[in-house]
Every structure is written in structure tokens, then in C-alpha cells.
Amino acid sequence: MTRRSGSDARFGARLAVTSAATALAAVPFSLALVLVESQWAPLHRLDQGAAERLHRFVLGHPAWLRVLEFLTQVVWGPLTMRLLVAAVVVWLLWRRALRLAVWAACTATVGGLVGLLVKNAVERARPHLPEPVAHAPGFSFPSGHAMTATTSCAVLLLVLLPLVPRAWRPLPWALAAVSVVGVGCTRVALGVHWVSDVVGGWLLGLAVVTATAFAFEAWRADIGRPRTTPAQGLEPEIVKAGPEPPADVTRR
Numbered sequence: 001m002t003r004r005s006g007s008d009a010r011f012g013a014r015l016a017v018t019s020a021a022t023a024l025a026a027v028p029f030s031l032a033l034v035l036v037e038s039q040w041a042p043l044h045r046l047d048q049g050a051a052e053r054l055h056r057f058v059l060g061h062p063a064w065l066r067v068l069e070f071l072t073q074v075v076w077g078p079l080t081m082r083l084l085v086a087a088v089v090v091w092l093l094w095r096r097a098l099r100l101a102v103w104a105a106c107t108a109t110v111g112g113l114v115g116l117l118v119k120n121a122v123e124r125a126r127p128h129l130p131e132p133v134a135h136a137p138g139f140s141f142p143s144g145h146a147m148t149a150t151t152s153c154a155v156l157l158l159v160l161l162p163l164v165p166r167a168w169r170p171l172p173w174a175l176a177a178v179s180v181v182g183v184g185c186t187r188v189a190l191g192v193h194w195v196s197d198v199v200g201g202w203l204l205g206l207a208v209v210t211a212t213a214f215a216f217e218a219w220r221a222d223i224g225r226p227r228t229t230p231a232q233g234l235e236p237e238i239v240k241a242g243p244e245p246p247a248d249v250t251r252r
Helices: 002-037 041-060 062-075 078-094 098-122 144-163 170-189 195-222
Strands: none
Touching (some): 002 098, 002 195, 041 062, 062 170, 078 098, 144 170, 144 195, 170 195
16 A cells, blocks of 8 residues: 555656646747737737848848748758658667657647647738738648747657767757747748747747656656656667666566
8 A cells, every 4th residue: 555655646746747847838838829819019010020021031032932932841841840750750669669659759749739729729810911922821820830840859859869979969959949940930031920920839849848758757757767858868778779668667
């Protein structure tokens, strides 16, 4: 009875910590959502001003239009990001890292579904600019491209970072940052999103990754593995031949 009570207490504590972390991670997005829904005047001016300035730049530099379209649809597009995550999931399954593969797949899937649900709940219209240079279907907030880039880059980083030599680890962080920020800039420059849409996508993606990462950390704690930091990756043991213990291993 004592052992069971101790296990239940540990589970309750981890659940509470995970819930609190998820709630805290959702606060910035919730604030952005409130400002968008209330049509806060300073935010509206920021959105309108940024959209108009970038739109004028693209109209004045037609060559940049092709570059922006290539970056937003091919290099940093949702399909590219999802294929990269899918490739990592397949590799993890081959490595017999089942739980990490499930985490990666769930994070990407949940991120996409949550983003779609929020879009349809908010129903924010996309920018309407004179002489539009690009079009996109659906609603505007949050940006699906920005959110997909955030969740996908986070998955790739947290899974693969342990395989990168410590001295080289700033490089993947920089590549991820450029990808996430870059795709957001392309969406605004093409006139298919407001700045606040992009920021909302970043924040919601971060909230999803935080929630699923804490859930994975709870499993690690349950089998007696030490806590990790983002700088270490989600499961540093991935560098070993057997990255995960057998399913029947429990914390002693």
C-alpha cells in the first residue's frame, strides 16, 4: 500500500507540474488571442503598417516575389517540415526508440489539429491589399506555416541534438531560428498573414511543444531517468545502441 501510495503521489506531482507548465506556456498565446479578438488598436496599426510596407517592397522588387514563394512553399513549407518530421519518426522506429517516435509524431499531429481548430474558431480574415501578389485559402489566425515550422523545428532539435557534437550545437539552433523567423517574414511579405498571425503561430506551436515535452519528461522520471534541458535534447540516450528500456522496466 505504501509503495502504491508513493507511486500515486509521484504521478500526481508530475501531472500537476506538467499542467502548470502547459498553462504557463499557453499564457502568451492566450494574450495574443485576446488582443486579436478585441481588435486592439495598437496591434491593428502594427499589423496594417507592416503589411503595407512589406507589400510595397515586394511590388517594387518583382524578383523577390519568386524567392519568397520558393522559401515559403518549398524550403520552409508545411509539407517539407512534415516530411522531415516523418523521416525522423521512421528513423526512430528503426532505432527502436518507440516512445520518442510517438512523441515526435504526436507533437506534429497535435500541433496541426490545434492550429486548425483555433483558425476555425477565431475566423480572422486574411489581409486584403491592393494588387495582391499571393493568395492563401482559409482563415488567418494563427499562421499555419509559422506554427508548423515551430513545432517541426522543435521536434527535430529535441530529437537530433544529442547526436550533434557539443561545439556544433549552436548551428542547428541557429538554423531552426532562421527557419521559424524566416517563414513568418515570408507570410507577411506575401500579404497572406498579419504579423500577429505569425506571432500567434509561434506562440501556439511553442505551447504545444512544451506540453508534449513535459509529458515525455514525466515518462522519463517514471523510469528513473534524469531530467533533461533543451540544450541536451529530449532523450540524450538516443546516441546509445538501446535508447529505451524494455516496456516492463519500472522505477525502483
